[in-house]
Amino acid sequence: xxxxxDEFGADxxxxxxxWLDDVELEIVRGRVPMVYVEAVPVRxxxxxxxxxxxxxxxxxxxxxxxxxxxxxxxxxxxxxxxALMRHxxxxxxxxxxxxxxxxxxxxTIAEYMxxxxxxxxxxxxxxxxxxxxxxxxxxxxxxxxxxLDFAWVTNVEAAGLAVSGEMTGGxxxxxxxxxxxxxxxx
Amino acid sequence: xxxxxDEFGADxxxxxxxWLDDVELEIVRGRVPMVYVEAVPVRxxxxxxxxxxxxxxxxxxxxxxxxxxxxxxxxxxxxxxxALMRHxxxxxxxxxxxxxxxxxxxxTIAEYMxxxxxxxxxxxxxxxxxxxxxxxxxxxxxxxxxxLDFAWVTNVEAAGLAVSGEMTGGxxxxxxxxxxxxxxxx
Amino acid sequence: xxxxxDEFGADxxxxxxxWLDDVELEIVRGRVPMVYVEAVPVRxxxxxxxxxxxxxxxxxxxxxxxxxxxxxxxxxxxxxxxALMRHxxxxxxxxxxxxxxxxxxxxTIAEYMxxxxxxxxxxxxxxxxxxxxxxxxxxxxxxxxxxLDFAWVTNVEAAGLAVSGEMTGGxxxxxxxxxxxxxxxx
Amino acid sequence: xxxxxDEFGADxxxxxxxWLDDVELEIVRGRVPMVYVEAVPVRxxxxxxxxxxxxxxxxxxxxxxxxxxxxxxxxxxxxxxxALMRHxxxxxxxxxxxxxxxxxxxxTIAEYMxxxxxxxxxxxxxxxxxxxxxxxxxxxxxxxxxxLDFAWVTNVEAAGLAVSGEMTGGxxxxxxxxxxxxxxxx
Numbered sequence: 212x213x214x215x216x217d218e219f220g221a222d223x224x225x226x227x228x229x230w231l232d233d234v235e236l237e238i239v240r241g242r243v244p245m246v247y248v249e250a251v252p253v254r255x256x257x258x259x260x261x262x263x264x265x266x267x268x269x270x271x272x273x274x275x276x277x278x279x280x281x282x283x284x285x286x287x288x289x290x291x292x293x294a295l296m297r298h299x300x301x302x303x304x305x306x307x308x309x310x311x312x313x314x315x316x317x318x319t320i321a322e323y324m325x326x327x328x329x330x331x332x333x334x335x336x337x338x339x340x341x342x343x344x345x346x347x348x349x350x351x352x353x354x355x356x357x358x359l360d361f362a363w364v365t366n367v368e369a370a371g372l373a374v375s376g377e378m379t380g381g382x383x384x385x386x387x388x389x390x391x392x393x394x395x396x397x
Numbered sequence: 398x399x400x401x402x403d404e405f406g407a408d409x410x411x412x413x414x415x416w417l418d419d420v421e422l423e424i425v426r427g428r429v430p431m432v433y434v435e436a437v438p439v440r441x442x443x444x445x446x447x448x449x450x451x452x453x454x455x456x457x458x459x460x461x462x463x464x465x466x467x468x469x470x471x472x473x474x475x476x477x478x479x480a481l482m483r484h485x486x487x488x489x490x491x492x493x494x495x496x497x498x499x500x501x502x503x504x505t506i507a508e509y510m511x512x513x514x515x516x517x518x519x520x521x522x523x524x525x526x527x528x529x530x531x532x533x534x535x536x537x538x539x540x541x542x543x544x545l546d547f548a549w550v551t552n553v554e555a556a557g558l559a560v561s562g563e564m565t566g567g568x569x570x571x572x573x574x575x576x577x578x579x580x581x582x583x
Numbered sequence: 584x585x586x587x588x589d590e591f592g593a594d595x596x597x598x599x600x601x602w603l604d605d606v607e608l609e610i611v612r613g614r615v616p617m618v619y620v621e622a623v624p625v626r627x628x629x630x631x632x633x634x635x636x637x638x639x640x641x642x643x644x645x646x647x648x649x650x651x652x653x654x655x656x657x658x659x660x661x662x663x664x665x666a667l668m669r670h671x672x673x674x675x676x677x678x679x680x681x682x683x684x685x686x687x688x689x690x691t692i693a694e695y696m697x698x699x700x701x702x703x704x705x706x707x708x709x710x711x712x713x714x715x716x717x718x719x720x721x722x723x724x725x726x727x728x729x730x731l732d733f734a735w736v737t738n739v740e741a742a743g744l745a746v747s748g749e750m751t752g753g754x755x756x757x758x759x760x761x762x763x764x765x766x767x768x769x
Numbered sequence: 770x771x772x773x774x775d776e777f778g779a780d781x782x783x784x785x786x787x788w789l790d791d792v793e794l795e796i797v798r799g800r801v802p803m804v805y806v807e808a809v810p811v812r813x814x815x816x817x818x819x820x821x822x823x824x825x826x827x828x829x830x831x832x833x834x835x836x837x838x839x840x841x842x843x844x845x846x847x848x849x850x851x852a853l854m855r856h857x858x859x860x861x862x863x864x865x866x867x868x869x870x871x872x873x874x875x876x877t878i879a880e881y882m883x884x885x886x887x888x889x890x891x892x893x894x895x896x897x898x899x900x901x902x903x904x905x906x907x908x909x910x911x912x913x914x915x916x917l918d919f920a921w922v923t924n925v926e927a928a929g930l931a932v933s934g935e936m937t938g939g940x941x942x943x944x945x946x947x948x949x950x951x952x953x954x955x
Contacts, residue, residue, distance in 0.1 A: 473614055
């Protein structure tokens with residue numbers, strides 16, 4: 212699981228003192244599970260039915276390319292909705308106009324662990340419990356410099372891409388669960 | 398449970414022959430459960446959180462006034478999404494811009510019966526199984542002539558109104574379930 | 584979609600008069616959508632995680648063999664829970680001890696239509712709106728004479744069988760949605 | 770929000786070194802949100818419908834008495850299901866036979882903060898994101914010495930108790946959301 216937002220890059224000095232520097236984060240990550248949010252950006256038609264899934268094309272630490280959904284940490288004192296909006300804005304730009312769901316309940320959860328055999332979700336850095344949401348996007352996406360590209364793929368393509376191993380950490384399973392939840396998994 | 402849409406008024410001759418006249422409907426209603434959809438119209442804030450519930454103010458058959466949510470039958474050959482859009486358009490007008498949820502799963506179901514003691518949901522005319530959805534409204538509502546008025550009330554007021562018995566058939570319970578589902582029931 | 588329960592076989596004379604004979608049912612089926620319930624029987628491990636899916640092996644009208652989940656009509660005056668228990672008892676026998684979920688909300692809905700292109704769920708006889716539930720089974724299953732056999736398959740096998748076209752009407756999609764909902768779709 | 774399980778009492782020396790001592794926990798709690806699980810224990814009838822809610826009667830730090838649901842931290846490396854089972858076993862004893870739901874998705878989430886005005890959920894010690902589950906109990910409950918008593922109350926009493934302010938931190942709202950989710954909030 213790659214954080215799709217560089218959470219420290221844009222911090223002001225003030226919030227830096229409240230939150231964590233990289234060294235502290237490293238220590239804390241070995242002691243308690245981190246709270247994460249993940250968002251599957253989607254396009255819907257005029258009756259609200261999912262037609263496309265939005266994917267970030269990213270350079271991974273091992274120099275391979277991978278598709279990813281929006282993913283990032285919830286900060287201390289930040290609500291889940293605030294964290295979702297922050298990561299969506301950072302990754303999709305200010306003109307995306309994401310529509311967060313009315314219910315605070317995620318459509319699924321994912322438990323990322325350093326041991327890849329434990330849950331099937333893998334993050335070498337940490338144990339993270341991720342709350343995943345489907346988020347309709349009404350505007351235009353301008354991915355940040357972190358992401359190489361952003362693409363809308365059909366629900367059929369999304370299921371196919373996911374299967375072919377081009378997503379890491381298990382995010383392909385979150386995309387398939389999202390398609391199933393939306394009644395669009397064939 | 399009052400249908401909030403006069404389902405026959407706007408039918409063309411062609412669809413009338415396909416669907417049911419009032420006499421046939423009366424007979425069928427005594428034989429099988431009807432499929433209904435219900436929508437709780439809501440306003441949400443910039444992070445998607447429910448702030449207001451929309452209620453129709455209606456004259457009831459017994460000349461009392463009652464608050465109601467959107468409610469109506471699913472026609473033969475019509476999808477649940479099409480039925481929701483049809484009833485929302487009829488009751489809230491063409492400028493409401495309702496945003497149907499991505500998932501086809503209702504947030505709750507209600508089982509209306511002629512016997513009011515069976516499930517707590519009561520419809521003297523029929524046994525109806527209703528799929529209920531929370532629907533954010535982005536535009537302006539112009540209720541049809543069927544409804545006397547339409548009002549946005551805060552989530553706190555919605556829970557209060559519901560308790561005070563100004564909704565019939567058990568719709569007040571659907572509103573409270575909606576508030577609970579949206580994390581806004583205090 | 585085959586009804587997995589012969590709904591008239593066990594009716595007493597009294598209930599027969601209240602419900603529908605075959606001719607009436609034929610007529611009503613062409614006028615309004617029918618309310619159906621469907622159950623995906625599952626085995627769970629000691630921490631509640633899905634391990635196996637139960638499938639009925641059935642002879643189809645066209646003499647082929649097909650896997651099926653539990654499926655049947657909701658009768659007039661019957662609650663959804665009562666209908667689920669009736670169909671589970673009929674199909675899995677009196678020692679199955681099914682555990683219906685606490686929430687009345689289905690995990691998904693399926694809209695079966697005579698036109699197979701409309702929703703992807705197909706029933707040549709009728710338009711049916713089906714509420715689907717995942718039901719853990721604690722006891723032993725003794726399928727009725729209607730079903731040739733009953734088999735527990737692993738969640739991995741369930742996804743595979745489903746894909747290979749051995750389920751009809753679109754029930755394979757309900758099984759995959761169930762696996763996704765339960766966090767067991769790989 | 771009181772942890773209903775003394776999470777350190779039963780730890781072996783080995784796991785103690787892996788997990789956190791009280792001083793470390795205090796530090797980490799000020800830096801990142803903690804992951805919590807909460808369980809609303811319920812009794813269900815023969816068709817799976819909620820009839821009673823189980824509540825722990827506890828002595829609070831300020832010497833008052835309060836009703837509480839099961840609540841506790843997810844440890845590093847522990848799955849959400851394992852954490853739920855650990856806290857249920859600790860609080861309800863080894864003969865409770867809790868039935869965890871099939872889906873990993875909580876029925877709601879609660880965000881506890883030191884600032885009581887932020888979300889309405891209050892924990893003076895920490896920011897905790899809690900995943901809440903409804904858990905049918907099939908056996909007998911023998912609450913640990915931490916809890917003074919354990920009581921089954923009807924769904925109607927549960928809603929009433931909750932309103933009367935005898936639960937702290939906002940857990941009364943979780944009980945009401947649970948009743949709404951289960952279709953049992955009147």
